[in-house]
Amino acid sequence: MTTTTGPAAVIDKTMAADPARARRWGWWAVVEHLVLRMRRYIATLLITGIGSPFLYLLGLGAGLGVLVDEGEGVGGVPYLTFVAPALVLASVMQTSVQENVLGTFGGFKWFNMFPAMRLTPVTPAQMAVGVQVGALIRVLPLLGFYLIAVVAFGIADPLRALALVPVGVLLSLAVGFLVMGWVSTQEHDRGQLSFVERFGVVPLTLFSGTYFPLDTLPGYLQPIGWVSPLWHAVELGRAAMYGHRPGIDLAAVHIGYLALLAAAGAWLSVRHFRRRLDE
Amino acid sequence: MISARSLTKRFGDFTAVDGIDFDIAPGESFGFLGPNGAGKSTTMRMIAATSTRTDGDLTVLGLDTNHHGPEIRAQLGIVPQGDLLDEELRVIDNLTVYGRYFGLPRAYVRRRAEDLLDFAQLREKRLSRVEGLSGGMKRRLTIARGLINNPRIMLLDEPTTGLDPQARHILWDRLFRLKEEGTTLVVTTHFMDEAEQLCDRLVVIDRGRIVTEGSPSSLIRRYSTREVLEVRFGSSRNEEAARTTAGIGDRQEVLPDRILIYADDGENALQAVLDRGLEPVTSLVRRSSLEDVFLRLTGRSLIE
Numbered sequence: 278m279t280t281t282t283g284p285a286a287v288i289d290k291t292m293a294a295d296p297a298r299a300r301r302w303g304w305w306a307v308v309e310h311l312v313l314r315m316r317r318y319i320a321t322l323l324i325t326g327i328g329s330p331f332l333y334l335l336g337l338g339a340g341l342g343v344l345v346d347e348g349e350g351v352g353g354v355p356y357l358t359f360v361a362p363a364l365v366l367a368s369v370m371q372t373s374v375q376e377n378v379l380g381t382f383g384g385f386k387w388f389n390m391f392p393a394m395r396l397t398p399v400t401p402a403q404m405a406v407g408v409q410v411g412a413l414i415r416v417l418p419l420l421g422f423y424l425i426a427v428v429a430f431g432i433a434d435p436l437r438a439l440a441l442v443p444v445g446v447l448l449s450l451a452v453g454f455l456v457m458g459w460v461s462t463q464e465h466d467r468g469q470l471s472f473v474e475r476f477g478v479v480p481l482t483l484f485s486g487t488y489f490p491l492d493t494l495p496g497y498l499q500p501i502g503w504v505s506p507l508w509h510a511v512e513l514g515r516a517a518m519y520g521h522r523p524g525i526d527l528a529a530v531h532i533g534y535l536a537l538l539a540a541a542g543a544w545l546s547v548r549h550f551r552r553r554l555d556e
Numbered sequence: 557m558i559s560a561r562s563l564t565k566r567f568g569d570f571t572a573v574d575g576i577d578f579d580i581a582p583g584e585s586f587g588f589l590g591p592n593g594a595g596k597s598t599t600m601r602m603i604a605a606t607s608t609r610t611d612g613d614l615t616v617l618g619l620d621t622n623h624h625g626p627e628i629r630a631q632l633g634i635v636p637q638g639d640l641l642d643e644e645l646r647v648i649d650n651l652t653v654y655g656r657y658f659g660l661p662r663a664y665v666r667r668r669a670e671d672l673l674d675f676a677q678l679r680e681k682r683l684s685r686v687e688g689l690s691g692g693m694k695r696r697l698t699i700a701r702g703l704i705n706n707p708r709i710m711l712l713d714e715p716t717t718g719l720d721p722q723a724r725h726i727l728w729d730r731l732f733r734l735k736e737e738g739t740t741l742v743v744t745t746h747f748m749d750e751a752e753q754l755c756d757r758l759v760v761i762d763r764g765r766i767v768t769e770g771s772p773s774s775l776i777r778r779y780s781t782r783e784v785l786e787v788r789f790g791s792s793r794n795e796e797a798a799r800t801t802a803g804i805g806d807r808q809e810v811l812p813d814r815i816l817i818y819a820d821d822g823e824n825a826l827q828a829v830l831d832r833g834l835e836p837v838t839s840l841v842r843r844s845s846l847e848d849v850f851l852r853l854t855g856r857s858l859i860e
């Protein structure tokens with residue numbers, strides 16, 4: 278029997294922090310934090326995640342698709358086949374933008390996430406990477422539900438559909454890091470945050486060859502598509518899903534462009550995070 | 557453990573910390589005492605390696621803070637002035653999430669979080685969201701969070717500001733236990749009683765400079781008398797009364813609302829005031845505190 282009456286020691290001398298492990302896995306701790314936050318609205322996430330693919334594909338396929346296919350489809354494929362990869366990727370872009378606007382701004386201002394992480398071994402670069410992986414954790418199930426719908430509607434065979442996954446991941450990283458690079462410079466929300474969605478996501482979705490081929494637009498509007506990460510992703514997506522010709526030929530260009538955007542956005546984000554977290 | 561030489565921080569052309577030197581030994585509890593804007597938090601942030609110094613040298617655990625932030629922070633427990641809790645998460649999640657940032661295994665972090673809930677007396681609040689907690693509870697949670705990595709040094713920026721007296725005493729008791737276990741404590745405060753309770757040694761800091769340094773009792777001995785007599789004559793009459801009290805005790809300070817008379821025997825001094833025919837509205841004899849040291853050194857009170 279021990280004779281101590283006081284409570285157990287506060288500091289556990291048998292266990293110290295592991296800086297080497299934190300250096301390797303800090304970004305994953307960030308992801309864990311984000312997932313814990315997502316659990317609070319998991320029901321909404323699941324319902325929209327499962328519901329919207331089926332609704333969009335059904336709506337466009339049964340409505341617009343019938344109309345378009347009375348001609349000869351688009352570029353030799355039925356409208357639903359043409360539009361499905363674009364719908365998936367537009368949805369990926371929107372989700373990534375949302376996660377990054379809220380995650381980045383909120384992480385600094387609303388829920389103290391980055392300032393608190395700053396008190397630990399986690400570095401600004403790990404925070405930025407963690408938020409992107411957190412966004413992917415929302416993007417991947419969304420891709421999954423879309424792919425199930427695509428296969429269920431008989432739009433593409435499962436293996437080809439699966440090729441959309443890496444395209445979606447690349448797109449999410451490209452737009453995610455770019456959005457983060459800008460949002461991390463914003464100290465106050467004076468409504469400008471919603472501009473990303475209103476003047477970024479919506480026009481890009483309309484002018485990126487999503488619902489109709491880019492070359493049906495007047496020439497002066499087509500450059501919007503060329504700079505749009507969504508257009509490059511959609512070209513890749515179509516190449517993957519039904520062998521869309523220019524998409525295959527220019528695959529390296531599309532992949533390179535998206536990778537370049539992701540790298541530039543990542544560089545900006547880390548720079549801004551570092552500056553903002555050094556008081 | 558911590559060593560600073562000519563430590564300086566400038567924001568633009570404003571100098572917040574102006575070339576200060578200090579050394580903190582293992583197991584010591586060390587305080588920065590100073591008024592609002594003195595540069596306490598800025599100094600703490602430089603020690604925590606979350607703020608790059610402008611000039612001078614600063615090492616923590618032998619490592620340069622400008623180059624080894626993550627390695628240094630791995631061994632620190634930081635309690636920032638604003639709690640920086642994720643208020644939308646539950647109490648227990650705030651602890652576990654934070655523990656994982658230190659590279660600690662998940663199972664260990666869970667166990668440790670439970671122990672710290674008891675330490676912070678927050679067991680009943682385990683599954684509550686932080687936003688519903690009182691200020692004192694949040695402060696205790698922040699301290700518990702800072703302990704999750706079993707730090708060798710605890711940095712506490714105004715640990716009890718904004719808390720009621722009872723909550724402050726609970727916190728002091730907790731910190732005292734840490735100190736007894738040999739954890740190095742670095743505390744900032746603008747409360748004299750807190751500095752006297754918690755600190756073995758402290759520096760008084762004002763406008764980014766160290767004004768003096770020593771143990772609380774040695775500072776009081778050096779800069780003040782054993783006792784202080786506070787007399788009030790009503791705000792308009794203090795100046796006038798001061799002309800009559802001149803010469804009583806070792807030294808006097810005339811403040812807008814009262815006169816402080818420094819004397820080793822306060823009751824004697826009071827008798828002398830009455831003997832001169834003055835009738836103070838109120839009078840109080842108390843022990844000298846760090847407040848008096850600060851007043852003596854800067855000519856201003858610590859809390860304006």
Ligand SMILES: Nc1ncnc2c1ncn2[C@@H]1O[C@H](COP(=O)(O)OP(=O)(O)OP(=O)(O)O)[C@@H](O)[C@H]1O
Binds near residue numbers: 556572591592593597
């Ligand atoms: N990021 C910053 N940019 C510009 N000035 C700053 C910054 N941080 C602090 N200061 C200034 O530096 C000075 C010292 O601030 P600091 O927060 O260190 O004071 P403090 O002693 O902690 O005060 P308090 O008791 O109010 O917490 C203040 O004048 C403050 O305005």
Ligand SMILES: [Mg+2]
Binds near residue numbers: 596597637713
């Ligand atoms: Mg402060």
